[in-house]
Amino acid sequence: MIIERAYAHVAAHDEDAWPWSVPCVRLLLEEGLRFTAPVTFLVGENGSGKSTLVEALAEGFGLDSWGGSHDWRYATDRGKSVLGERIRFDAAPRGRRMLGSRAARKGFFLRAETALDALDREGFAPDGMSHGEGFLAAFRGKFLEPGLYVMDEPEAALSFTSCLELLGHLDQLVKRGGQVVCATHSPLLTALPGADIVEVGEHGLRRVEWRELELVDHWRRYLADPRAYLRHVLE
Template identity: 35%
Template sequence: MNLLDSKHYLLSATLKEEKIDGYDAYPLCLPAIRGLTDKLMFHDAVTFIVGENGTGKSTLLEAIAVSQGFNPEGGTKNFNFSTRSSHSNLSDYLRIAKAIKRPKTGYFLRAESFYNVATEIERLDNEPSFGPPVIDSYGGVSLHEQSHGESFFALMQNRFGANGLYILDEPEAALSPNRQMAMITLLHQLVNQGCQFIIATHSPILLSYPNSTIYEIREHGLVQVDYEDTDTYSVTKHYLNNHRSMLDILLEEEK
């Protein structure tokens, strides 16, 4: 690969195996992490990571974000707060290959701690010596004064800009199906403006974005798959096409 011609900011991730004594302890024991003995190649536009709860999606995304200087709880690289220090040390074991081109902006969005980011923005804006209101970059309306979904979307519409690196952990958590479809449009606009995304998701809607690479976490690690071969797609499709019979099975014990 010619790094000068690359549209990537991040090229790949792999483990520093020379620093690892074993894979029995957390987080190295997680399926998503064991799979990094091979390189995880990032798409220059959108890379999706999907898998069951507990397989290591969020842990992996967090480590990638921390390795690039983002706050573990989310936000830009300028955020430096800690509500509860609970992130793993996985970033110490990651080797990230980067292109020569550098992103002009970026954001680490994680659904579970977005409330903490919104609170930190309000704290900074209450410091008279801090400077221009931070919330102006998020649409000018307190994120706490909007619904969860509205605040998420306000963030993406106002704070995400061209030539950025965006690492998103389950962004669909607060978004309705209609908003998820709107996010695909926004995602595409930003990709066309030179942005790179790495996204962990359970959403079959977001996962349908065509200009992407999908990795599914399976028993022995990460496997690159097509959209229709993911469990996310197949389980959702089967349920929606057979919801009456599925409900009969799921609720059988209650009869």
Template identity: 45%
Template sequence: MPLTGPALPVRRVRADAREPVDAGAWFARVPAVAQVLRDGWDLGAATVLVGENGAGKSTLVEALAMAFGMGAEGGSTGARGVTRASESALWRHLVLERGAGAAKRGFFLRAETMHGFFTYLEDNPSPADLAFHEMSHGESFLALAEDRMRGRGLYVLDEPESALSFTGSLALLAHLRRLVAGGAQVVLSTHSPVLAALPGARVWEVGGWGLRETRWEETDLVLSWQGFLAGPERYLRRLDAE
């Protein structure tokens, strides 16, 4: 039967039965991670993770990127830049079910390690590299995404909004939308309701319950921002009372 569209680089993430997780591993006690190890996790052409700090979003996208062959601190498949190893061993316990004939290229943009990644690029230059350290924080993030995320492949982003203004977030959203429309796969962890609105994305809310697929407009992220913008004084009074 002919394919109806480009095969996904990663259709599903599941536990590797050959590499059982130690019961004492901290990441196995995170509800979202435990759910993936138990039930697996189906990905779409665009997948968005939202949720509070510490819920497991970054742990999951980091492990996905590493299992695909990307560096823990960001970069393309095969990147080896390391400043301080702090990643979990979760990736060693995962199997990625890939689409037949899918693209093998990928890139991981991780906000918290981008300064070190730019230094890694300076220390290992290629003629086509941009001078990322000479740009503003937000400009460098957008330039990196547009320069390294091209064509079909798996593109993983962890909280890129940390460097971006509202208009910068819209610019990144437009780029991600074009990537997906062109047959790429995007997996995004974010606290930004703008980026979480990636058209056509499967939105997964992460929390004490684990992972649950949710409509964008029904996520706590969107409802909280709507409530605050409609009446910030209510939230400020609550803070004063604490």
């Protein structure tokens, strides 16, 4: 493990203003978030706060909030988010070294909205390469050293087969001592054996089993009978 717990202490804050208004951020202030497995998936509805959380984790660890690897920090003048400024970690020995020294810090932040830009900057998405191909090139070339790898909905760009390849890279990364935190809606990714799944929502944060995930249940039922869902949205 690299980080074992994330938390934040904020003296005075406006509870009605972002990000303090987001339930999972409130829970982070109250209890913190423990990481109990090398891979943690964050799942939850749109707007539940997954991106707010993963971005702050990446920033707090010292990864560029625009996305990219440890050796490309703050390449943009986009400052840290308010939560990213305040987030702190209880780290394992290896993580403590990384937090203490920029030179020792390893990792990557794959941010959905800006991934192409970040990958292009690092030479992984030259013209003519698709979004998904750029992701795969980054996994193959960058997901190697033990460090903290933070991803925000990587499946958005990936085919079924490419998602499977990603799981293979994550497995290798973990075996080398790396740690992964990944926001996702993917029933495929969350099925990684041994991964922790944390559901983000009105309740804040809670651990769930893959089998009990609503998104898995919806996909199962949709694939079995699409019309059961479609009749609600189509005339």
